[in-house]
Amino acid sequence: MGVNDASHIRQDPLFQELVHKRARLAWTLSAAMLVIYFGFIAIIAFAPKVLGTPIGNGVTTVGIPVGLLVIASAFVLTGIYVRRANSEFDPITRQIMEKVK
Amino acid sequence: MRALAFVFAGLGLLAITGGFAESVAAAAIEGGGRQPLNVPAIIMFLIFVAATLGITKWAASRTRSAADFYAAGGGITGFQNGLAIAGDYMSAASFLGISGLVFATGFDGLIYSVGWLVGWPIILFLIAERLRNLGKYTFADVAAFRLEATPIRSLAAIGTLTVVAFYLIAQMVGAGKLIELLFGLPYLYAVILVGALMIVYVAFGGMVATTWVQIIKAGLLLGGATFMAFMVLGTFGFSTEAMFRAAVEIHPKHAAIMAPGGLVSDPISAISLGLALMFGTAGLPHILMRFFTVADAKAARKSVFYATGFIGYFYILTFIIGFGAITLLMNDPSYFKVAADGAYNKITDILGGTNMAAIHLANAVGGSLFLGFISAVAFATILAVVAGLTLAGASAVSHDLYASVIAKGKVAEDKEVRLSKFAAIVIGIVAILLGYIFENQNVAFMVGLAFAVAASCNFPVLLTSVFWKGTTSRGALLGGFLGLISAVVMVVLSPAVWVKTFGFKAALFPYDNPALFSMTIAFVGIWLFSKIDRSAHARAERDAFEAQYVRSETGIGAAEALAH
Numbered sequence: 001m002g003v004n005d006a007s008h009i010r011q012d013p014l015f016q017e018l019v020h021k022r023a024r025l026a027w028t029l030s031a032a033m034l035v036i037y038f039g040f041i042a043i044i045a046f047a048p049k050v051l052g053t054p055i056g057n058g059v060t061t062v063g064i065p066v067g068l069l070v071i072a073s074a075f076v077l078t079g080i081y082v083r084r085a086n087s088e089f090d091p092i093t094r095q096i097m098e099k100v101k
Numbered sequence: 102m103r104a105l106a107f108v109f110a111g112l113g114l115l116a117i118t119g120g121f122a123e124s125v126a127a128a129a130i131e132g133g134g135r136q137p138l139n140v141p142a143i144i145m146f147l148i149f150v151a152a153t154l155g156i157t158k159w160a161a162s163r164t165r166s167a168a169d170f171y172a173a174g175g176g177i178t179g180f181q182n183g184l185a186i187a188g189d190y191m192s193a194a195s196f197l198g199i200s201g202l203v204f205a206t207g208f209d210g211l212i213y214s215v216g217w218l219v220g221w222p223i224i225l226f227l228i229a230e231r232l233r234n235l236g237k238y239t240f241a242d243v244a245a246f247r248l249e250a251t252p253i254r255s256l257a258a259i260g261t262l263t264v265v266a267f268y269l270i271a272q273m274v275g276a277g278k279l280i281e282l283l284f285g286l287p288y289l290y291a292v293i294l295v296g297a298l299m300i301v302y303v304a305f306g307g308m309v310a311t312t313w314v315q316i317i318k319a320g321l322l323l324g325g326a327t328f329m330a331f332m333v334l335g336t337f338g339f340s341t342e343a344m345f346r347a348a349v350e351i352h353p354k355h356a357a358i359m360a361p362g363g364l365v366s367d368p369i370s371a372i373s374l375g376l377a378l379m380f381g382t383a384g385l386p387h388i389l390m391r392f393f394t395v396a397d398a399k400a401a402r403k404s405v406f407y408a409t410g411f412i413g414y415f416y417i418l419t420f421i422i423g424f425g426a427i428t429l430l431m432n433d434p435s436y437f438k439v440a441a442d443g444a445y446n447k448i449t450d451i452l453g454g455t456n457m458a459a460i461h462l463a464n465a466v467g468g469s470l471f472l473g474f475i476s477a478v479a480f481a482t483i484l485a486v487v488a489g490l491t492l493a494g495a496s497a498v499s500h501d502l503y504a505s506v507i508a509k510g511k512v513a514e515d516k517e518v519r520l521s522k523f524a525a526i527v528i529g530i531v532a533i534l535l536g537y538i539f540e541n542q543n544v545a546f547m548v549g550l551a552f553a554v555a556a557s558c559n560f561p562v563l564l565t566s567v568f569w570k571g572t573t574s575r576g577a578l579l580g581g582f583l584g585l586i587s588a589v590v591m592v593v594l595s596p597a598v599w600v601k602t603f604g605f606k607a608a609l610f611p612y613d614n615p616a617l618f619s620m621t622i623a624f625v626g627i628w629l630f631s632k633i634d635r636s637a638h639a640r641a642e643r644d645a646f647e648a649q650y651v652r653s654e655t656g657i658g659a660a661e662a663l664a665h
Contacts, residue, residue: 006648009655019654026226033226034379037219041375044212044361045368051208052360059346061359067211067420070219071413075406077222082406085230090399093655100657 009096018092025084029077040070138285141473146284149317149481150298156313160306167514170307170521171238171496172393177312179400183407186391188315189489190382190408191322191415193482194275194548197456199416203423204430204458205448207348207358210423212365214416216375220382221412225405228383230398231567234656235649239493240389240559241501244566247645249574249638250510253562254501256581260558261386261497263585264551265490265528266535268385271547272490273536276483282453283460283476292536295483300529302488303495304522308394311488318485321478323411326418329459329475332466333425341421348427353447358427370612374549377616381552384560387493398656419459426458429465436461491528498524546597549614553592557584557619565627567653570646573639576631584623591615 009015043050043066051063168174177185195217203210236242241257273292280291302310337343345359352358365371382388392401430436436452437445451457463475499521504512562581565572592598594610612618631639652658 005657006651009651009657010647015651015655022654030223030226033219033222037215037379038372038375040212040215041365041371042368044365045371048361048365054359058342059349059356059359060342061208063208063360064211064341064345067208067215068417070215071416074218074222075410075413078225078406078409081222081225082402085402086399096655097657 005100009100012096012099014092014096014099018089018096022085022089025081029081033074033077036070036073040066139283139473139476141470142284142476143473145473145477146480149321149477153298153302153310153314153317153481153484156317157302157306157310160309160313164307164309167238167500167518169309170518171390171492171500173308173312175394175396177394177400179395179403180407181312181316182391182395182400182404183411184319185312185315185394186388186404186408187411187415188317188319188322188485189387189391190412190486191319191482192272192486193279193479194271195416196322196326196419196482197279197459197479200419200423200426200459200462201455201457203420204426204451205455206362206364207352207354207424207427208360209362209364211416211420212361214419216378217382218409218413218416219375220379221405221409223379224383224388225402225409227564227568228389229392229401229405230656231653232389232392232563233395233398233401234653234659235567236393238390238393238500239496240386240563241497241505244562244577245505246566247642247649248566248572248577249642250505252574252578253566254505256562256578256585257559258497258501258506260384260554260562260581260585261501262494263589264384264386264555264559265494265497267547267554268551269487269490269494269528269532270535270539271544271551272483272487273532274539274542274544276480276487277536277540279456279483280480282457283479288540289537292533295487296529296533296536298484299487299491299532300526302484303491303525303529307518307522308390308492311485311492312391312394314481314488315485318478318481319411322482323415323418325463325471325475325478326415326422328471329425329462329466330418330421333421333429333462336425336429344421344424344428348424351431351447352427367612369617370614373612373614373617376620377549377552377556377614379556380560380620381554381556381616384555384558384563385552386497386555386559387489389559389563390493390496391489397659422459422462425466426462430458430461433465436465487532491525491532494528495521495525498528543597543602546592546595546602546613549597550589550592553588553614553616553619554585556616557588557623558582561620561623561627565624565631567649569631570643570650571631572627573631573634573636573642575634575636575639576627576629579630580623580625580627583626584619587622588615588619591619 051061051066053062055062164170199210199214202213232243235246241254244257245253276295277288277292280286281288302314348358349356395401395404431447434445437450438452439445448455460475464472499517503520504517558581561584562577566577591610592615594608595613596608597613599605599608
């Protein structure tokens, strides 16, 4: 791929749509992960009692489901990304590639 | 090959018989002595070794080109790579260490384990696909895509070797102690055995063998941990509430184990550690290398999805295992060092220390045969991680330092691969020696240091070279080196090293993890030195960004790079 090809592709509205959509999703999901994780750490640092509160009359505390949700969120966020990438970004990439051929 | 395998098998037997003679004399390991010879564990481990050597032989017959050696010819599927990544990442330290931490502190163990997972989504969103689209064998391929090969590859190789060295020392020392404890083998034999096996896997089987060792290990570890968690939950009629209630009653800290304890006392330390874990994961050379083993960006993306699932699931299991150890072990004196009057500390007196909680639990839920299985799995776990590290280190030497920096790209492929194999042997021998030297040193900080360096050197250089047009060679080189040096210096001056290892009175740097500061230094350094770089070279590098950008986003041109 030469430099001319590259600037040609870069001008392509399809390419711009691809990178714009993907960047928005990627940075949003990254921010979500950062907020979830560092939010979790912030609660532990500044309001640990919240997580130590038992749920109902049991011994299970709020912290247990919250901790498990942080783990689950990592998996769910990657799932969201893969889903959108497979259904939306890959077809656009294919279209761009076909044009280059 | 067969002769060599035979020699190593013989070495293993020698080590075992040697261990038998010495196992009578208890070794002075923290919290307990060496275990008597564990026959079922050794048999199961030998089966694992025989199977992996068989795979190595098969892999060696398929490893012809450099692409085969470094990247398994790009023929690993997304699912397989997801498992292999999990196998590369889930170390014995995370299995035994985190379940031991849950055993000792309860909820704090969960907080700690979360940090090891949250880097993975970031790798997927920002790194994985672009890495696959731009690189060939090492992450330096990506950083040097448009930047000057000599300085950037030298920096990346030094960053890689630093991370590999610290990670490897921690693994070797941990392996020696663990195997001494589990199998009754003397420390030195254990270290030699681990080193010899990793040399065989990497030097003969390259990435194909390394990948399959990691896949098998991940399957065994996930299977074994699932069985343990299932048995624990089954004891309580699959009610976690019943399990937690029993644990609160039995554990000396009672209800405190259900709430955050002392792990996050200081927010700055917590944030710094969080950053190191999160972005360090995205800068680990042996992990980044795995993305070149799949066919395209789509498969790279899938691998992270599967890996995140496996690793997250694994940490949930270790949490249950930790609570299982509390409920099923703490009231049973046979797992503890009991004083003459029958008293024992339910946490610290556990035989072999708290890291052995999961191992004892294996015996409690599955008897001695399952104990043997889990011990063998722990050994396999170490082998899979050190093999990945050795391959990453060997590739940095042959592909980045030799082929690009020294030979300036003018080197025959087979010569480069031969050099890589030789480098793997040297790294293996050095690792054995370092494992021996560091036997009685405090190495706990070394994994943290490896993550800090990965987060402060490899990750900033990789990220800025891919995302920021303004990055120049000079900027990346100076910023990366500043990140590397500041991370190492701050760790040396930290309480963990300056006070606990060197024995000085007060630490010169107050935090155990420097990532918050060293990452800032690296990013600011890259930005500043790139900004003030007005050379013609820098202009050309900025101009070359467009072609790199298009390829990183679309993968156009990436396929031909592999098939060259």
